Amino acid sequence: MLYSEKVMDHFRNPRNVGEIADADGVGEVGNAKCGDIMRMYIKVDKKTMVITDAKFMTFGCGSAIATSSIATEMIINKPISEALQLSNKAVVEALDGLPAHKVHCSVLAEEAVKAAVKDFYDKNGISYNEECLKSGECPCVH
Amino acid sequence: MIYLDNAGTTKISAKAKEAMMPFFDEIYGNASSLHMAGQIAKEHLESARTKIAKAINAEPSEVYFTSGGTESDNWAISTACKFGALKGKKHIVTSAIEHHAVLHVLDEMKKQGFKVTYLPVYENGIVRVEDVKKAITPETCLVTIMFANNEIGTIQPIEEIGKICAESGVIFHSDAVQAVGHVKVDVKTLKVNMLSMSGHKFHGPKGVGALYVKKGTPLFNFIHGGAQEQNRRAGTENLAGIVGMSVALEEAVEEIESTSKKLTELRDLLLTELSKIEHSKINGDKVKRLPNNFNMCFEGIEGESLLLLLSDAGVCASSGSACTSGSLDPSHVLLALGLPHEVAHGSLRLTLSRYTTKEEILTTIKEVKRVVELLRKMSPVWDSLQKGGKHVI
Secondary structure (H helix, E strand, O other): OOOOHHHHHHHHOOOOEOOOOOOOEEEEEEEOOOOEEEEEEEEEEOOOOEEEEEEEEEEOOHHHHHHHHHHHHHHOOEEHHHHOOOOHHHHHHHOOOOOHHHHHHHHHHHHHHHHHHHHHHHHOOOOOOHHHHOOOOOOOOO | OEEOEOOOOOOOOHHHHHHHOHHHHOOOOOOOOOOHHHHHHHHHHHHHHHHHHHHOOOOHHHEEEEOOHHHHHHHHHHHHHHHHHHOOOOEEEEEOOOOHHHHHHHHHHHHOOOEEEEEOOOOOOOOOHHHHHHHOOOOEEEEEOOOEOOOOOEEOOHHHHHHHHHHHOOEEEEEOOOOEOOEOOOHHHHOOOEEEEEHHHOOOOOOOEEEEEOOOOOOOOOOOOOOHHHHOOOOOOOHHHHHHHHHHHHHHHHOHHHHHHHHHHHHHHHHHHHOOOOOEEEOOOOOOEOOOEEEEEEOOOOHHHHHHHHHHOOEEOEOOOHHHHOOOOOOHHHHHOOOOHHHHOOEEEEEOOOOOOHHHHHHHHHHHHHHHHHHHHOOHHHHHHHOOOOOOO
16 A cells, blocks of 8 residues: 555545634645645634644645644644644654655645744734744745 | 556456466477477467457568567667667657657667657647658658557547658657557558557556567567567567467457447546536547547546545546656646646546446446545635636636
8 A cells, every 4th residue: 555544544534624714824835736735724722822723625645635634633732832843754653654755745734734823923913933934845846 | 346447457358368378387388499399389379479460450470579568669669769870860759648668768769869859739639740740850760659648548640640651761650559459450551660569458468568560660679689589579478478468459359349339438428427527627639539548637636636535435547646647747648738737636537448337437427526526625726716716627
């Protein structure tokens, strides 16, 4: 099999699919031209700065859907500060590995979380360190 | 399991499988040996060659056995280039939608100083004969254009191209791996110098193919060693494979008209029903295509997830998306049709065989509709399109 059972489980039964109509932050990363787009929605408790809900919509391959799904699970009920620590490596590990040419999907998941947090910060006038929210560029160049 | 990836490979026919069995432990002689066991093997080898020749209207001495379509393509192109180089001709004409077994050989030829013209195929996936005519120069040593495309099934005007090449004195090779056994292939009317075929594409075994080489066409050795295949292609013949291929081809050609009629009906049922999915597009000419080939794009979804979910539902299909091609770009064939990357990522290829049933097609239609809807529901691309984005197809 191309994918681990964990990847297939998240692909077949994605958790937290859909949109949050009154989201506090929305981030979209990727490029349809490259074949992957992830959109991440988050709800944040502004007093505690804890992410209370997260949902996603993804256009992409099996691993793109699986990484988005597990990433939402990994940030729900976590303080923003902790969600920002979510690395693509942690996503790969949580999925019991990804084929080498699919690792960029996990990078996209990390970037999607950061993009959603950035949107939340911007909407609420919260200052932040750009470095913490840095997201790389799409690995494919057209 | 509903197997709709017959352009990838086919199951061996019962007749071909049965015909192969004695060649593993009964008729196992080496066809090059002078003893009885060898000579019996030799008779079977030549009888298989005659069957293959008859199927494409060639002479038996014009059929060379190879390890498959890829080797046949490599051999045909390299031999024409070697001959061209001897005469100082280093230009090749081909199409933008060839199989990698042709395109990557041409990349090698470019490293050796050859120039290659890639003819466009336009929106219908078909090369224009006048483009071939214009592309041929006094430097041209080879025109290599596939008979039928492996992804979109479009059938090229081989007979007309053959005529032009014959008039210009240019060697003409056609990769007919997808065509032989599926549509009528008559090398005499086509005026091809060389034509590649592969056993496992028409219910024969894998690992065996043939190259037709018209009498009088220069042919250099590609694999060196023993004196097999008129001293042109070394290596002990894969007799079981060769016999299996010849029986499979004979069977396919016998049934070609009834199969073609049945598959065209089933294929058109797929096209009609799945075209009802909004923002979808049929890829390649609707008429000038292989009877068993279906290829469509569905906007807002990606091919690999489509394939995986169809596979879960028991349907084996194929796609030209980047994720399934193993590169970052979607299929060069779909891009050559002028499809934007984002649309090409959402392609689905279904290729039927004479074993495909109507029930299987009806189930497939239902499953494709279900999976496309499911994936669109979670697609931000589709969501944006629904909220006022600009649809491409």
